[in-house]
Amino acid sequence: MFKIDNNETITAIATPPGIGAIAILRISGTLSFKIIDLIFKPIDKPLTLKSRRIYLGYIYSQKTLIDKVLINIFKSPNSYTGEDIIEISCHGSIYIQNKILELIINNGARLASRGEFTFRAFKNGKLDLYQVESLLDLFNSDNELDHNLALNNLRGEVSRIIKNLRKKILNLNTIIEFGLEFSDEYLNPNKLLGFNNFLVNIRNKLQDLINSFKLGILLKEGIAIAIIGKPNVGKSTLFNLLLKSDRSIVSNKSGTTINYIEENLYIDGIKYRLIDNAGLKKKTLKKLELKGIKKTIENIKQAEIIMYLTNKINPKYLQIQRYYKDLFKKEIIFILNKCDLLKTKIKRQSSPILISAKYGIGINYLLNQIKSLSEIFRNNNNKPIITNVRHYEELKQALLKLNKIQEKIQIGIEPEILSLLLKEANYSLDKIIGTITNEEILVNIFDSFCIGK
Ligand SMILES: Nc1nc2c(ncn2[C@@H]2O[C@H](COP(=O)(O)OP(=O)(O)OP(=O)(O)O)[C@@H](O)[C@H]2O)c(=O)[nH]1
Numbered sequence: 001m002f003k004i005d006n007n008e009t010i011t012a013i014a015t016p017p018g019i020g021a022i023a024i025l026r027i028s029g030t031l032s033f034k035i036i037d038l039i040f041k042p043i044d045k046p047l048t049l050k051s052r053r054i055y056l057g058y059i060y061s062q063k064t065l066i067d068k069v070l071i072n073i074f075k076s077p078n079s080y081t082g083e084d085i086i087e088i089s090c091h092g093s094i095y096i097q098n099k100i101l102e103l104i105i106n107n108g109a110r111l112a113s114r115g116e117f118t119f120r121a122f123k124n125g126k127l128d129l130y131q132v133e134s135l136l137d138l139f140n141s142d143n144e145l146d147h148n149l150a151l152n153n154l155r156g157e158v159s160r161i162i163k164n165l166r167k168k169i170l171n172l173n174t175i176i177e178f179g180l181e182f183s184d185e186y187l188n189p190n191k192l193l194g195f196n197n198f199l200v201n202i203r204n205k206l207q208d209l210i211n212s213f214k215l216g217i218l219l220k221e222g223i224a225i226a227i228i229g230k231p232n233v234g235k236s237t238l239f240n241l242l243l244k245s246d247r248s249i250v251s252n253k254s255g256t257t258i259n260y261i262e263e264n265l266y267i268d269g270i271k272y273r274l275i276d277n278a279g280l281k282k283k284t285l286k287k288l289e290l291k292g293i294k295k296t297i298e299n300i301k302q303a304e305i306i307m308y309l310t311n312k313i314n315p316k317y318l319q320i321q322r323y324y325k326d327l328f329k330k331e332i333i334f335i336l337n338k339c340d341l342l343k344t345k346i347k348r349q350s351s352p353i354l355i356s357a358k359y360g361i362g363i364n365y366l367l368n369q370i371k372s373l374s375e376i377f378r379n380n381n382n383k384p385i386i387t388n389v390r391h392y393e394e395l396k397q398a399l400l401k402l403n404k405i406q407e408k409i410q411i412g413i414e415p416e417i418l419s420l421l422l423k424e425a426n427y428s429l430d431k432i433i434g435t436i437t438n439e440e441i442l443v444n445i446f447d448s449f450c451i452g453k
């Protein structure tokens with residue numbers, strides 16, 4: 001990790017390592033213009049390099065031509081870091097990239113550490129810590145919903161809510177501190193009860209954000225679908241079919257899958273965690289099988305959707321369906337597999353769904369069922385959603401403090417204690433947006449970035 005207080009000019013290759021059509025190098029800091037002046041000769045020499053303009057020209061090392069490039073100018077404060085930034089788009093050979101990097105360093109910049117450009121953006125007030133972490137989420141997002149969430153958060157929606165709540169708490173505390181300083185009368189019990197009403201609204205907003213975490217984490221990590229059923233019904237065959245790979249071992253022997261297997265699956269921009277489980281048996285004396293079944297039960301508990309597979313027409317299927325629904329309170333898709341072997345013709349119906357995992361029959365129907373069950377997990381009204389455990393924990397801390405106020409205010413609270421609890425609530429909110437930070441948190445966050453970002 002870089003030193004937090006330094007003003008050196010930094011540089012890095014911002015594009016991924018390796019050969020590409022083009023590569024981009026970045027320089028940020030007070031020496032950016034001086035350095036570019038020493039190594040770059042524009043084709044049409046302008047009097048001065050203007051901000052947010054692109055110039056075509058040549059990079060030279062002394063008198064040796066290195067490459068024909070485009071440079072992008074961003075003058076402070078209107079840049080990503082808030083400092084003078086120059087981006088050089090060169091041809092993407094490894095030699096050219098390294099040569100230009102070396103030239104920039106030889107002329108006064110130093111190689112940036114991981115996340116150092118973004119750290120400067122944070123330091124210069126371009127992004128708050130919540131947005132920085134959303135940026136990380138954006139880089140790591142691998143599906144449409146997760147991407148939309150990260151983008152919304154980067155645009156500052158949740159940050160704005162938190163800043164607003166923080167300001168309200170601060171204003172209230174200013175009134176209380178005024179009372180403490182100048183007038184005992186002013187902070188009478190009735191007045192304090194009035195404050196409590198004011199806090200209800202803040203508490204509700206905090207609670208909404210805290211509640212959103214469950215959905216946030218689900219969209220980020222994937223909706224868990226557990227494939228369960230008796231041994232040999234074709235669970236692993238279906239698992240492989242949905243993943244379009246031979247990930248799980250299939251055999252005609254009962255009890256092939258001993259331990260569960262989990263893989264990511266994407267359907268229409270939604271991420272799922274598909275889990276193939278060991279077959280469920282009523283009785284077994286084998287230790288390994290027992291362990292497998294135990295894990296299956298755990299997976300059922302943590303899944304959002306259960307696909308219950310059978311390969312026989314079971315008149316009791318409605319009872320089984322109800323049993324799982326009542327016991328685990330989960331969405332169940334009941335599936336009759338191996339329909340290719342059915343002697344009697346059965347009408348296609350919504351439950352049980354007829355499929356043949358081996359021959360790919362009825363799969364679109366199954367996918368549609370999964371999609372329609374997932375509708376409840378979509379963030380249709382674009383509510384603010386948090387996805388980060390750190391934010392979740394701090395929000396819970398803030399709410400805890402406000403709840404304490406609510407409890408105590410009813411039985412009479414000292415204004416000093418009230419003020420202290422408000423400060424503690426705001427301390428947690430400050431930590432989320434980064435108004436208050438400690439080095440450990442910063443190192444943790446910025447070290448997760450790559451060099452050049
Ligand atoms: N005819 C037919 N055979 C199938 C179908 N699906 C699976 N099978 C066969 O059924 C046998 C068992 O399939 P698996 O996918 O291993 O079953 P499983 O439920 O994972 O079994 P365990 O892991 O032992 O619990 C294999 O021989 C598959 O080829 C199907 O749709 N039609």
Ligand SMILES: [Mg+2]
Nearest residue numbers: 235236256257
């Ligand atoms: Mg299996």
